[in-house]
Amino acid sequence: MTIQHQDASPVGIVIAARNRSPALAEALSHLLTLPERPEILVVDNASTDDTRAMLARDFPRVRVLALPFNHGALARNYGARALDTPSPACACWNRPSALRRPAATRADQRRGLSSRTTGTAAGTGRTAWAAR
Template sequence: MQRSPVGVVIATRDRSAGLALTLRHLLALPERPEIVVADNASTDDTRALLARDFPQVRVLALPFNRGALARTHGVRALRTPYVAFSDDDSWWEPGALAEAARLFAVHPRLGLLAARTLVGPENEPDPLNKVLADSPLGTATDLPGTQVLGFLACACVVRRTAYLDAGGFHPLLFFGAEETLLAYDLAARGWGVTHCPGVVAHHHPAPGPRTDRPAVQRRNELLTAWLRRPLPYAMARTRAVAAEARRDPHARRALREAAARLPGALRARRALPPYLERAARLLDTDTGGTAGTDPGGPV
């Protein structure tokens, strides 16, 4: 049986039990995708488990934690024209990868497809589904679905050439709210970024809050503003976080960590083209600037 034109990349760190469950779901898919696990220097039994129980899965044993950049290592290792991302707590509905491949094949400008995400054993719709479906950016005649500038990294499929053309996930952000910057960079190069609800992913995040996630997300939202948005906008966002930092420890940490990374952000700064800045502002108004962040990705 011929393998799928969609490969799967999983970035993981120290979550061997969840990774094993994800791999069992992915290996049972009728599309039989090639799977690459990019292991971010796990200290648990992840690598032993992969070697023992999943010899058919390709493993990239990274020497240290590369954050979201591990996904780019995985994309480079694959040669499939399309790449789906899973986390170690997410997988794809049977038939979803085949539908994604069909959409990419008939829409050559499509660079990234954001799936509809179902959460937990009850298959509850992720609240982001509605945000993406109601995007004010509307449709384009040469693209499927609704145009967006946000997605969940654990529930998206990319055209490999488009992802590499855009540079992949930015190393400055590491993990947390890294999706918006990639969406900006794809769209700035003319690639379409859309939400296609006919492609379905499942996400089973561990219960309970992740205490560091709010600060990391806010830090990366600030850095994304400095990397791509107009300077007055970036300064206004920074002033707002500074005001919140007087009473909010998450804001204090976000501000401190963003300041440490600011020189790197300024060196890599590349403002969005005017048409894309207008789209970003429209989405800021519509969603409060929070669409497209994954609260449960690996760190």
């Protein structure tokens, strides 16, 4: 389920997670307070803990892509393809503040300024950003 906001952010956040329920909950609590209100997609890499149940119970605004087995880092690519935003940010669960850069850089690009990107989300044709 995608929740559309009137002034939706051009940046969507992809978080790949496996068996990190407590840390993921803490990161999502911070991400959901961002003023940009980005779309957030958690790609669950076949967790065996309570990750999916915790997401459904505590974070209904967050989209979940549940994978049948652990795809490792490739999970981020699946997430980038599934986002409904022009700029997917493949984020580390512990660096939510680094996500402000993609939105600012996209604004710079619209004004004709150049910027350095970290790559392209495989198969999406869109710029991908990684929080470091």
